[in-house]
Amino acid sequence: MTANPHRRRIAIAGAMAGATLLALAAATGLPHRATTPARAEGTAAPALPAPPPGGVLAFVVQDFVPPVVPGMDACPHGTAPRLREIYLRTLPEAEQARLRLKENEKELTRLWHAYALGADGSNICSQPDRFQHAPFPPVESKLGYGLDLDGGKPGKDGCAHAEFESPTGIQGVDNQEYRALGCQPEIRGPDGNGGDALTGMKQFHTSGEWTQVIVLKGVDSLVDDPDVEVIYANTADRPEIDSKGQFLRGVSFTVNDTAPRHRNVLHGRIHNGVLTTDPADIALAETWGQGGARDIRGNRSQYHYRQGRLRLEFQPDGTLRGMIGGYRPIFDVITSGSLGGAGTAVVAGIDCAAQLASLRQYADGGRDPKTGQCTTISSAMRILAVPAFVTDLTAADGSTPKHAAPNRSPAR
Amino acid sequence: MRGSRLIPAAALASLALTLSATPAQAQPADLPIPAARPGPLPPGIAVGHVGGKAYYTDARGRVLYGMDMRVLLRAGPDPAQFCTGDCARTWEPLLAPAGAQPNIAFPTGFGGRPAPARPAGFIVQPQEAPDWTIIAGPQGPQWVYKGWHMVFARRSDGRSDRYDGADGRVWNTLKYVAPPPVPAAPADVRVQALDGAYVLVDGRGRRLFVGACRQGCADWQPFAAGMASGTTGAWRVSTAGDTPQWTYRDQPVFVAREDSPMDIPATAKGLQP
Numbered sequence: 209m210t211a212n213p214h215r216r217r218i219a220i221a222g223a224m225a226g227a228t229l230l231a232l233a234a235a236t237g238l239p240h241r242a243t244t245p246a247r248a249e250g251t252a253a254p255a256l257p258a259p260p261p262g263g264v265l266a267f268v269v270q271d272f273v274p275p276v277v278p279g280m281d282a283c284p285h286g287t288a289p290r291l292r293e294i295y296l297r298t299l300p301e302a303e304q305a306r307l308r309l310k311e312n313e314k315e316l317t318r319l320w321h322a323y324a325l326g327a328d329g330s331n332i333c334s335q336p337d338r339f340q341h342a343p344f345p346p347v348e349s350k351l352g353y354g355l356d357l358d359g360g361k362p363g364k365d366g367c368a369h370a371e372f373e374s375p376t377g378i379q380g381v382d383n384q385e386y387r388a389l390g391c392q393p394e395i396r397g398p399d400g401n402g403g404d405a406l407t408g409m410k411q412f413h414t415s416g417e418w419t420q421v422i423v424l425k426g427v428d429s430l431v432d433d434p435d436v437e438v439i440y441a442n443t444a445d446r447p448e449i450d451s452k453g454q455f456l457r458g459v460s461f462t463v464n465d466t467a468p469r470h471r472n473v474l475h476g477r478i479h480n481g482v483l484t485t486d487p488a489d490i491a492l493a494e495t496w497g498q499g500g501a502r503d504i505r506g507n508r509s510q511y512h513y514r515q516g517r518l519r520l521e522f523q524p525d526g527t528l529r530g531m532i533g534g535y536r537p538i539f540d541v542i543t544s545g546s547l548g549g550a551g552t553a554v555v556a557g558i559d560c561a562a563q564l565a566s567l568r569q570y571a572d573g574g575r576d577p578k579t580g581q582c583t584t585i586s587s588a589m590r591i592l593a594v595p596a597f598v599t600d601l602t603a604a605d606g607s608t609p610k611h612a613a614p615n616r617s618p619a620r
Numbered sequence: 621m622r623g624s625r626l627i628p629a630a631a632l633a634s635l636a637l638t639l640s641a642t643p644a645q646a647q648p649a650d651l652p653i654p655a656a657r658p659g660p661l662p663p664g665i666a667v668g669h670v671g672g673k674a675y676y677t678d679a680r681g682r683v684l685y686g687m688d689m690r691v692l693l694r695a696g697p698d699p700a701q702f703c704t705g706d707c708a709r710t711w712e713p714l715l716a717p718a719g720a721q722p723n724i725a726f727p728t729g730f731g732g733r734p735a736p737a738r739p740a741g742f743i744v745q746p747q748e749a750p751d752w753t754i755i756a757g758p759q760g761p762q763w764v765y766k767g768w769h770m771v772f773a774r775r776s777d778g779r780s781d782r783y784d785g786a787d788g789r790v791w792n793t794l795k796y797v798a799p800p801p802v803p804a805a806p807a808d809v810r811v812q813a814l815d816g817a818y819v820l821v822d823g824r825g826r827r828l829f830v831g832a833c834r835q836g837c838a839d840w841q842p843f844a845a846g847m848a849s850g851t852t853g854a855w856r857v858s859t860a861g862d863t864p865q866w867t868y869r870d871q872p873v874f875v876a877r878e879d880s881p882m883d884i885p886a887t888a889k890g891l892q893p
Contacts, residue, residue: 329697329733337694468650539694546694549729 254524256430256481263427267528267593268447269420270455273409274386275353275531275590277375279400282349283391287398290557291332294341295320324553331550332561336542339561343569347390351375354383354588355519355533357487362572367582369572382533382586385541388566394558414453416446418493421461421598422520422528424483430522431481438474438485438518439463439600442493457526460597468493470510471601476518483520483528490516490534496544509543512536514574514584520591528593535573535584538564647686647769647792649784654766655797655813657751662763663717665752667796670781674796676765678714682778684794685711686769689726691790700726700770704758711772711791716754716761724753724764743767765794803893804853806866808846811893814882820891826881830871831888839885843873 259265280286289297296304296316307316324332332339352372360380362368372381389395394405412418423439443461450456463471470492476485492511513534520530545552545560552558567585574584647653661667661676665684668677676684692699703711724743728735735744743749746767755764763771771794774783784793800811800818808823820828822843833840845857845864854869866873868891876884884890 325733326697329728331697331729334693334729335695335697467652551730555730 256522259427259430265424265427266596266598267422268455268461268596269591269593271592272413272589273406274395275588276396276402277351282347285345287393287396288344288391291553291559292320292557294559295323321554324550333545333552334549336561336564341561341565343566344562346387352381352383352386354381355531356380357382357533357586365575367572367575383588384570384572384585385587388570414449417495419443419447422593423598423600433478436476436478438476441471455594457595462599463601465601481522485518487515487517489514496547512540526595530591531588532591533588536587538567538571538585541567647794648789653795653797656799658799662752676794676796678773682773683781685772685791686765686794687772688790689768698726700755701758712775713757713759713762714771716763720754720761722754722756722761724749724755801893806852806855818893822875827876827884828891829874829884829888830868839877840874843875
């Protein structure tokens, strides 16, 4: 009995890529920084090694988080209020003052909890369409991370909107999800840095619940290559982590082989050390409501990026850093809260109806020709991927690829 | 190559089975399809075929569809009441016999108003429901399949399965997968779906196989028989080796490796029920 030769071939490719880049990192003494600023267009790429023979590189995604520009300049009024406070603001000031008294806390709790429920048994998070709440204050800063999805102006299926400039100088950044929800305390903590959601989301990747892998095929150069195949997929395999929670390099993964697979095949190119992919629909696992009676185990909640694309920079330390951008159906953004139902509102204090109102207000994609309303919203996630061994299963049912043709780089 | 799977997937694809690590109770085609549970079908329901695929059908031979209540959560607090108006003009509910009492409801979720008092035996966790239950639908007590799928037939084009996945996978054909067989085997042996067929595995999910090892036999791990094991059907205990080992039809039984529980050596023959 011998190891699967196809798996071994990919593993070797991944190992050589990782070894090459790691060797360079060691030689140059470069630290493994937690974050590396994105390179602006026109900036020279750092010295990068040649790709491994066979042109296959593989990575596991360690960070997949909303990119937050730190600080409270973006939210001069503070982070978004909780549902308790939103309810209080619906009342006359005198009544607010009365209910804020400690002795009236029980009454206030009963009232604001009731504010989350409709007379027909609906609740503000599972059925947010039934509640008319004002949108949250948006991010007011001009700075935001993301990608330029519309080339500077909305197409015929888009809606007019302001664009961000990235802190590194990239213009025309489309990330209306950040504008709409970037002051939510889950996204931006009280100190202006990333909120609890970022930590929680990393746990989903660490646990293997959402873990993603990236396989690059046909790479002739890490600096310039006009034709690269990119496999962006989920894996059921759990990453290994070090004592600080960082993913270990060189760990083996296999692309998911059970439905829903979330194996996205993209075409890309490398220019100046930056990999970009052509716009395409990208679907990735986003499982919410684990253990909940109404959960459907991730199939109806997923990351779905319409016209999605990657912009990833090869780093001398062997990692990939950059962004995924695309347009998400607006309700997808609040699926977690929706599945959580009334508990999301009365325990976490989240006003899903206000979130939905914000998302609708700032939606900039998927324009409905009948209503003129946009139904999707530009979005971005920051990605950090570390070298790994990845076995790519190409067949749809996951049962035959172990016997299929080797996973060679495509013919050039 | 590490090992082989004995069952060619293409030949068995019509069974619409996929290897499922968890018993997801779903009928949408993009999720693992659970097998039917043994037992009688409700009156008027049968198993029919369309294009070689097995579906539940009603008394008129129409393909039965499930309306996945989970997908309709946004539409209202009780998705069981969703299908009225245009929906009801397109889809005919499969009503339970007159006088039948509902024994399941869509769960209310955490943090909302408390659920009403339920009679004994009422199912509050749909994922734990038997295959066929009854829910209070807008037109009366109505059958539900596997806890989540309110059962309907299309009023027109009723023998077609082409609406599978319609409306964002609200509507899904009720696909029939035969219950797994119950083999006469030791208590530690289970049946598991693999590549469109059933195979035998041990209690840790490792595939069982027989055969003759010619070289490199390190992965031929004996399937150990516990103390006080005795003959069960064609299974016997061999004490010829260092430890008691199960045999099946007088062939020593082996178990796949822990790190690749579905892979067996190329010269081995996987056991099936």
